[in-house]
Amino acid sequence: MTTSAIRRGARRMAAVLAMAPLVASADWDKLNLTRGVTPYSEEVYQLHMLILWVCVITGIGVFGAIFYSILKFRKSKGAVAAQWHENTLVEFLWTAVPAVILVVMAIPATKALVMMEDVAHSDMTIKVTGYQWRWRYDYINEGVFLYSGLARTSDVARQLNSGIDPKTVDNYLLEVDRELVLPVGRKIRFLTTASDVIHAWWVPALGWKRDAIPGYINESWALIKEPGVYRGQCAELCGKDHGFMPIVVRALPEAEYKAWLEKTKAEQAPKTADSASAPGVSVATAQ
């Protein structure tokens, strides 16, 4: 059961389901939630699949009964209408059974939520600040920070009638000028806030999004299991360029991360003295 085999199967399925030839190219990754690369994103994926199947099975039952009725109980086929309109047992059952299913579903949901909200014992902290329209990342206790905005290539191509085909731009709208570099295997605590309006920091591979709100500092965490590049976007409407503030996380093995951090520290050493005058450091953090 290799992933390519699954993909081939999914592609075939998509081709069967496709209502137009152009969707035949869609593969399964594009249709379902990502499994992500953190323990939490895996939990979320499992939970998503569980509820999805509960819905699909319920749907088959309900829609099956409707279509059976449509086919069977038609006046044109001589069906005569019964006149019953109550049945206490049936009504009790279809109130109680869904309630029980919901309680059963609530157990893993509660577990996942408790897991998400447990930010204790983190190994490092990144402060994420949203601006109209870019992100600032502060490596707390490391004296390192960086701004991250839409890459120039995408920015040129996204202008009204730019004449540039987005398909020719690498990672169109999902590329930044400076990536957020993170280590794998460490429990990273994220503090999210904003300096102007509300934004939301979302990388699907991490399994969550969290609002970045002026005056608030929200806590969340992620433990990235695999090195790689993970892309996301601002998810809360934040003005005209809301669609143009991507997020790119580059997760590196510990040693490479350390090397990157040292190099960046050295680069920023003379600058850190006047970083207090950089925009955003005076962000109101009343809460």
Place this chain on the structure above:
Amino acid sequence: MSEAAAHHDAHHEHHATGMMRWLTTTNHKDIGTMYLIFSLIMFFIGGSMAMIIRLELFQPGLQFVNPQFFNSMTTMHALVMIFGAVMPAWTGFANWLVPLMIGAPDMALPRLNNWSFWILPFAFSLLLGTLFMPGGAPAGGWTMYPPLVLQTGEAFPFLIFAVHFMGASSIAGAINIIATVFNMRAPGMTLMKLPLFVWTWIITAFLLIASIPVLAGAVTMLLTDKFFGTSFFSAAGGGDPVMFQHIFWFFGHPEVYILILPAFGIASAIIPTFARKPLFGYSSMVYAAAAIAFLSFIVWAHHMFTVGMPLAGELFFMYATVLIAVPTGVKVFNWVATMWQGSMTFETPMLFAIAFVVLFTIGGFSGLMLGVTPVDFQYHDTYFVVAHFHYVLVTGAIYSLIAGTYFWLPKMTGHMYDEKLGKLHFWLSTISVNVLFFPQHFLGLAGMPRRIPDYAVQFADWNMVSSIGGFVFGASQLLFVIGIVKCIRGGEKATAQVWEGAHGLEWTLPSPAPYHTFSEPPPAASIEGGMR
């Protein structure tokens, strides 16, 4: 009673003609008609905005509009559809039908009724006028979250006062319906004999009275934050931007049920008629609607799971939210049981009603998924949410409005609509609406945020499919208008009962229903249970 009847006849002779008739009318049928026409116009205005949105999203890159205008379109589309199309349409149906269904001569407060309608053109002139203002129309989303909404240009006060006017109109309409149902039912029309459309509307009216003033308060605080130096929602001044979201959604969640509860009432009228079988579980339908209404006040924070609430808060709102699936499920099961062992025919209203049950249920499923907090951290503010609420509002609320239009149009006009045209309208709409909204589930799961004018190329295929569905769906609605106009102008004469399986007081009246009806209350013997 004969005195009242005589008074009514005298009044009849004196009613104004031409434009003055419509400006000064206090007749529930005239006012209902105006509401319905107004809402149809707004449906097309809001719909054209949706067409602009789908046109820009047809392919990646910006081809037609700039991002600011795109944001105005999503904002105005929502405001126009919610406050201009769906809510007035429900009030229009209530005006036409509540007095007929309960055997009353008119609404209890006819002059207020006239005003609650005539506020609306002013409200929407204010709102739509902002499209031509410097800085453009509001673009901060219909949810008006601060601080972003405070960046709105000259349109800002117009937005706030438009919302105030819409709210005043809705509250007046709601008071009128409650006063009418509680005071003007024909003798023998007990509460548990009321047709479900009347029941769901009373519950809706209470939701309106409880929630709209909260919205009014929230937008007034925005106004004073912008112009009078307060800082209710400004962190820099000691305020709290998240508090706005709590207040807004305390209104906003009941609002969702304001939009959908009357739809439950319409489905509960149409399905038994064409299944020729009494509605299954009448009293459980009433209790389920009441339970949904109650729960709607304690689930608001599920719209804002990602703001960072304490764990206990997140758990409470998750449990309360998924609990709504129980009474909603009861309703769906009841409709299915009503069809079971019936003797069904499939005229246009029934087709739309069955599609309503199926597609609304799909919206209910995605709603259940969204209610589960940890997974909502992924779904929130993506196209998955867009797909969800359009299944609930378009194939839910709008579908039942269309079903209701075809169902009662013969009673209103005295003519049958064109059945072939109606069926064509149904099939085109139902295929295209699923091509339009179903792929948006995939887009959301794949990571496409909502409210963006342009997107990464991996979202291109499904956006194109969705846009094609959108254009066909939009065009199909022209058939609806053609069908209505044809039906008003002529067509096969409708009988009093119109439908073979129709029960209820409105079907005892001639078609078209005379200008004044039930000046004398109907005989108690003609009142059946609400399950018919």
